[in-house]
Every structure is written in structure tokens, then in C-alpha cells.
Amino acid sequence: MANPEKKETHELRKTIHCIKVGIAMTLVSLYYYTNPWSNINSQGAAMWAVMTVVVVFEFTVGGCLYKGLNRAVATLIAGCLALGIHWIASLSGDRFEPVILGLSVFVLASIATFYRFVTFIKVWFDYGVTIFILTFSLIAVSGYKQDTLFTLAQQRLYNIGIGIFICLLVCVLICPVWAGEDLHLLIIWNMEKLANSLEGCIAEYFKEGGVLLAVDEDQEAIIQRSEGYKHILSSKPSEDSLAILARWEPGHGCYGFRHPWNQYLKIGAAMRLCAYCLESLAGCIDSQTQVPESMKRHLSEACIKLSTNSSRILKELAKCIKFMKKSKYIDLLIRDQNNAVKELDRALRSLPPMEAMENFGCVSLLEGRVLITAASLLIEISARIIGVVEAVNLLAE
Amino acid sequence: MANPEKKETHELRKTIHCIKVGIAMTLVSLYYYTNPWSNINSQGAAMWAVMTVVVVFEFTVGGCLYKGLNRAVATLIAGCLALGIHWIASLSGDRFEPVILGLSVFVLASIATFYRFVTFIKVWFDYGVTIFILTFSLIAVSGYKQDTLFTLAQQRLYNIGIGIFICLLVCVLICPVWAGEDLHLLIIWNMEKLANSLEGCIAEYFKEGGVLLAVDEDQEAIIQRSEGYKHILSSKPSEDSLAILARWEPGHGCYGFRHPWNQYLKIGAAMRLCAYCLESLAGCIDSQTQVPESMKRHLSEACIKLSTNSSRILKELAKCIKFMKKSKYIDLLIRDQNNAVKELDRALRSLPPMEAMENFGCVSLLEGRVLITAASLLIEISARIIGVVEAVNLLAE
Numbered sequence: 104m105a106n107p108e109k110k111e112t113h114e115l116r117k118t119i120h121c122i123k124v125g126i127a128m129t130l131v132s133l134y135y136y137t138n139p140w141s142n143i144n145s146q147g148a149a150m151w152a153v154m155t156v157v158v159v160f161e162f163t164v165g166g167c168l169y170k171g172l173n174r175a176v177a178t179l180i181a182g183c184l185a186l187g188i189h190w191i192a193s194l195s196g197d198r199f200e201p202v203i204l205g206l207s208v209f210v211l212a213s214i215a216t217f218y219r220f221v222t223f224i225k226v227w228f229d230y231g232v233t234i235f236i237l238t239f240s241l242i243a244v245s246g247y248k249q250d251t252l253f254t255l256a257q258q259r260l261y262n263i264g265i266g267i268f269i270c271l272l273v274c275v276l277i278c279p280v281w282a283g284e285d286l287h288l289l290i291i292w293n294m295e296k297l298a299n300s301l302e303g304c305i306a307e308y309f310k311e312g313g314v315l316l317a318v319d320e321d322q323e324a325i326i327q328r329s330e331g332y333k334h335i336l337s338s339k340p341s342e343d344s345l346a347i348l349a350r351w352e353p354g355h356g357c358y359g360f361r362h363p364w365n366q367y368l369k370i371g372a373a374m375r376l377c378a379y380c381l382e383s384l385a386g387c388i389d390s391q392t393q394v395p396e397s398m399k400r401h402l403s404e405a406c407i408k409l410s411t412n413s414s415r416i417l418k419e420l421a422k423c424i425k426f427m428k429k430s431k432y433i434d435l436l437i438r439d440q441n442n443a444v445k446e447l448d449r450a451l452r453s454l455p456p457m458e459a460m461e462n463f464g465c466v467s468l469l470e471g472r473v474l475i476t477a478a479s480l481l482i483e484i485s486a487r488i489i490g491v492v493e494a495v496n497l498l499a500e
Numbered sequence: 501m502a503n504p505e506k507k508e509t510h511e512l513r514k515t516i517h518c519i520k521v522g523i524a525m526t527l528v529s530l531y532y533y534t535n536p537w538s539n540i541n542s543q544g545a546a547m548w549a550v551m552t553v554v555v556v557f558e559f560t561v562g563g564c565l566y567k568g569l570n571r572a573v574a575t576l577i578a579g580c581l582a583l584g585i586h587w588i589a590s591l592s593g594d595r596f597e598p599v600i601l602g603l604s605v606f607v608l609a610s611i612a613t614f615y616r617f618v619t620f621i622k623v624w625f626d627y628g629v630t631i632f633i634l635t636f637s638l639i640a641v642s643g644y645k646q647d648t649l650f651t652l653a654q655q656r657l658y659n660i661g662i663g664i665f666i667c668l669l670v671c672v673l674i675c676p677v678w679a680g681e682d683l684h685l686l687i688i689w690n691m692e693k694l695a696n697s698l699e700g701c702i703a704e705y706f707k708e709g710g711v712l713l714a715v716d717e718d719q720e721a722i723i724q725r726s727e728g729y730k731h732i733l734s735s736k737p738s739e740d741s742l743a744i745l746a747r748w749e750p751g752h753g754c755y756g757f758r759h760p761w762n763q764y765l766k767i768g769a770a771m772r773l774c775a776y777c778l779e780s781l782a783g784c785i786d787s788q789t790q791v792p793e794s795m796k797r798h799l800s801e802a803c804i805k806l807s808t809n810s811s812r813i814l815k816e817l818a819k820c821i822k823f824m825k826k827s828k829y830i831d832l833l834i835r836d837q838n839n840a841v842k843e844l845d846r847a848l849r850s851l852p853p854m855e856a857m858e859n860f861g862c863v864s865l866l867e868g869r870v871l872i873t874a875a876s877l878l879i880e881i882s883a884r885i886i887g888v889v890e891a892v893n894l895l896a897e
Contacts, residue, residue, distance in 0.1 A: 117614065117617050118614070120613065121610040121611070121613040121614045122610055124609050124610060124613040124633075125605075125606040125607065125609045125610035125613070126606065127609075128605050128606065128609040128633065128637055129602050129603075129605050129606040129609075131637075132601070132602060132605045132637050132640070132641040133598065133602050133641070135641055135642075136598060136601065136602075136641040136642075137598070150638055150642075153634070153637050153638055153641075154634060154638070157630060157633050157634040157637065158630065158634075201530065201533060201534075204529070204533065205526050205529065205530050205533075206526075208522075208525050208526050208529045209522040209523070209525065209526040210522065212521050212522045212525040212526070213518040213519055213521060213522035214518070216517065216518040216521040216522070217514065217515070217518045220514050233554060233555065236521075236525065236554050237550070237551060237554040237555070240525055240528075240529050240550050240554065241547055241550055241551070243529070244529040244530070244532055244533040244550075245532075245547075336776070337736065339734060339737075340736075340737045376779075376783075379733070379776045379779040379780055379783075380779075380780045380783065382773075382776040382777075382780075383776060383777045383779075383780040383877060383880065386773075386776075386777065386880055386884070387876070387880060451869060472848060472872060472875075472876050472879075473876070475869060475872050475873065475876070476872065476873045476876035476877065476880075478869075479784070479869050479870070479872070479873035479876075480780060480873065483780065483783055483784060483873075487783070
């Protein structure tokens, strides 16, 4: 499994995609150039193959299949409908013909556009509806006679088929990029990022308190690691679009045809809930309010333990998804996490009373509050991680 | 200004858009049907007008302009380039001609696809690059002689121009939908939603504490109002796409040609920071932990005051953006907010010490912690609102 998040892998995939587009275009162009039909019949026919390749060829196999199947089916349906309307119009005489044709285009274009707003159609058939309008209008109002039109429509369909075939051939045979696999990997990496961020944030916060953590890492790497959660905040659109395309893909690798891609979205949503909390936590930590070392030290161990435990659960879940099997240790880890929560609660409980805290000298309640909030959010995050565990368990089933 | 968020307005806009598509398609189809060229010359030429309308007609004026201009310019550039390559290939003899043409398609399609990954090109010219590849391939490998090709290219460009003209005409003249205005309104409504959510969340939380708030509203309306912030969490994609399209729009209404649409994105981002915190706050409140009434009552007034103040600032900002002028009261409101923060801090400070709290009977520290966290997050939100104020001030400049 290649890591699409890694910069070099990403660059390589882009380059391969560019070459694939070049190959597909060259194949179809040479077919067009050498096709005997392009000389004996209207140039329009074989041209459709070229056009199909340009608009159908997508980065992922799912994208290619979505557009290809939509284009083929929409062209077929619109073609039949248009031929029917054309036939009816031609029967009604020269006077009414343009009226019937114009009206049919108006009504069908309006209705089809309306369906583009329906969520189900928008997700599955948006491109198909566009092609439906295009094909219908082109055929319905072409000036041709019925029999010429029939041959033309046949040719066009045949050429579109050729275009789709070339697209799929190149897309699937040369280093295929599967949307499903990308979604799978995206969720895994986001989960690992979340785990690292959570651990990194807390480690970074308590580091100054004398407890030196992650000594072998430099400052910048830690900051970069702790900010990984920001990717999760903004990754909903990519997850959604990958899940939509993944549904079009046939079984590949270890994913079956009806792999529950929707469940990945639920895992993504559960992770985002954690990320929102982590964002608030990071906000608290960044808030420049210096908490006195003694108070920090008091909570440090329990906080670090809880964050390490939570992070371990996330890493274990990531591993579960990666190898697609249930984890043996997850219940144990959750028990550990519960213990860590209790320990942090005990640590909070044994904080000196607010009044007494001010005797530390430099600390106002506002400062103590930041620490309590951070601990509180940490507990909230660990509760939300249980939501992620549940979502992953549902996927495992 | 129509409210695109309102359901009826939204439905009306959709219906009008459907009718507009129908009108544009009918206009171009009738033009195609009655166009003398479609009989004397290849059907291919006028067909381009129909195709242009189908793919260029978009919901917003910005979308129409983006696609229209991209299509026109890309066709022109690709056409010139392809004619040049075709001429060179025709000079090199029958044997090398297909090789040169095939190679040029391969190289140009690959390079153009590569540029689609560059962010700047992706944002501004993605559609243009697709059309470039399409036009170049179609012309470069067509079997026509140089002079026929030139006439054909001219006709095609002319027809594409007609298509774009019809699109823009219908799009701008019949109830135009401006992406810029939509973005403007989206930001305003999101801001109002955030203000209402913030107020609603806190009011809902402290309501049970004997302080009855919003007596004239039923439970469901309050819940719906408090959940408005969820829209903000997921509105980044719509904001981004509207801002991209808005840049293509000429001056309209009270927005100039170079209206700082990017600044709206910054306001949106600042609001999202507040929404993340509010999400955590809502999580705390939902966490089923019952805080004893006496403790709640102790903080209730200060919390409600701060949330009302913060909400007032957001509403004032929304008004500022709506009427595009600087607010006279904002400094006053910020001062009020600062006072409210101090008051809440004082209230927190005067909480009985942790130990003593347990004497209330039902309260463990875990429960008291939720209240302190909620107050803390409220203070963090009010700090983040200052970020929104700064972003709005930048827009005002």
C-alpha cells in the first residue's frame, strides 16, 4: 500500500496520472486519425471518442467509472427519448415541428436541471443528467431526417463506448488509483495524526514542567506533529468525495464490491468530534496564561498517562482498520483509559482548594482554571474516542 | 436582498434556475435548428453552441463567467497551437505526420494535466485546461486539410461564442444569482447563527437552574437555535467555492469588481474557531453530568451575561457587514465583554473551595469541573470573537 499522504508518493502519483492521460489521449487520437469512418461520414462521430476520453478520464478508477457509466447510460436514454420526440414532431407537419421540439427541449432541460438538486441524484448521477440534457438537445433539434439520425446516434454511441473503454483500460491497467483504498488510507492516517497530536499537545504542554519528554525530537517536529489534527478538521470534503467514488468501484484488493464505505465516513465524523475538542485544548494551551510549575507538576503525570492511553487506543484502532481485523487488546486499552481518567479525577480532586492555590504566589484562579479546563477537555476527548471505537467496531462487523 | 438560507427562497431560486436552463437551451436549440450553416456545412459547427450552453450554464453569474471565459480563451489558444502543429506535421510528409501529431497530443495532454494539480491553475483555470486538451486533440488529429481546418476552427469558435453569449444573457438578465452576494449573506447568517447558538447553549444550560430564560420559545426552537453552529463547522467548502466564483464577477450592487472576497474567508475561518470551541462547550453541557443547582446558580448570572455580550458583539458585526459600514458601538461592546469576563472570573474565584463543594452533598469534583470548563470555554470563545472582530475590521478597511 502506497502512502498517498507522503509528499514524494503524491508527486509520483500525479506524474503517473499525467502520463496516463497522455497515453489515453494518444490512443484515442490515433484511433480517430486512422478511423476510416472519420472520412466517409461526418467528422462528428469519431470526435465523440476523443471528447469522452477528455471528460471521463479521472484520477481514480471510481471517478472514471462514475463518469463513464453515467455518460453511457445518459446518452442511451436521452438518445432514445430524443428519437421518439423527433419522430412525433416530424409527424405533426412543418408548422408545429419547431414548436414541439423547442417545447420538449425547454421542459426536459428544466425538469432534468431540477433533479440535479435532489441529493440522491446529485451524488450518484449529476454528470449523467448533464449529459442527458446535452444529448437530448443535440439530437432533438438536429436538422437531420429520421433515418440519418438513427445511424448518427448509433455511431455516436459506439464512439462514446470506445472512448469509455480506452479510459477504463488505461485507468485500470496502468498503476490504478482506487478511491476506496485512498479513503481507507486517509482514515488510517488521520487516526494516526490524531493520536500523535493528542500525545504531542499534552507532552508539549507539560514539558516545561521539568518532566522532559521526547528528548530525541527537535522543537519543530513536535509542533508539526501536534498540529496534525488540523488536517482532520478540514478533511470532510475529501472523505465525502472519495466515499462517493468508492461506491462505483468493483471489488479490488481486500475490499469487496459492497464494502461499507459509509462506515468510514462515520469514523471520520467521530474523529472530527475529537479534533474539535483537541482544537479547543490547543487553544487553552496556547492562551499564554502561565500556570505555576507546582500545580502543573501535580496534574502532569495523570494527564500524560491519559493522553498516552487515549493515543494508544487510536493507534490500535488504526492498526485494526489497516489489517481489517478486530483487536484483541482494545478492551484492555479501554480499561486502562478508564483507570487513567479516574486517576486524573483523583489528581484534580486532590488539588489544593482555590483559595489556597493563590498562596503559591503567582497564580490567580484564571491560571488554575486553564489547567482544569485542559484536564477536563482531555477527559472529554477520551470519552469521544469511545465513539471512534464504536464506529470502528461497526466497520469490523 | 433575498435570504438564500430560507427554505422557500431556496426552493424559488432552484425553480427559477431550472426555468433559466430551459430558456437558454431552447434559445440555443432554436438557433441551431434554424441556423442555415447547419445544413450547408458540417453539423459539428453549430452543435458547439448547444454543447457550450449545457456545460457553461451555472447557478451563479460567477460560475457562468468562469466557465464561459475559460472555455473561450482555452479554445482560442488550443486552436492556434493545434493549427500550428498541424501545419508543421503536414510539412514533414505522410510518414512522420501521425508520429508528430500523436507525440504532440501525448506531450501536451500530459503537461496540461500536470498543471491542473497546481493550486493556482486548479482554482482559476481548471475547466480551461480540460477544454484546452479537448480542443487541441480534436483539431490536431482531425483528418482535414489545412484550409478546411481553418474555416472549421473559425466556425467552432464563433459558435462557442454564441453559446457563451446566450448563457450570460439569460444568466444575468433573468433573476441573476451572484456568488459574491451569496457569500456575503452566508457569512452574515453564519455569524447570526453563531450568536444565537452561543446565547442559546448557555441559556439552555442554566435554564434549569431556576433562572427561566426565553419563556416565549418552545423547547424545540431553542434546541434548533443552539445547534446552528454545526452549519458553520461544515460550511468551509461552500465559502471557498463561492469566493472563487465571486472573483470572476464584475461589480454588482454594492460590491465593486475587486471586492476583497478573500477577507470573507478569513472571517469565516475566525468564526469556525469560535464554533470549534462552542462544539466542545456543547459537548461538556451534554455530558449528562448533573451539576448541583447551588453551584450553577453561583455562576449562572456571570455566564449568561458574558454569552449575551459576546452574542451582541457578533450580531453587531453581522450588522456591520450587512450594511458595509464601521460600527460605532463595537468598542463599547468589547469593553462590556471584558467586564463580563472579569465578572465571570470573580465569580469563579469566589467559588467555595473544592473540598467544601463536596459538602453540597451530591457534587463530586468531576461535576464541578464541568461547570468550570464550561465557564473557561466561554472565556476562550469570547477571546476568539476578538479574532472575528479583527477580521471584520480588516474587511471594513
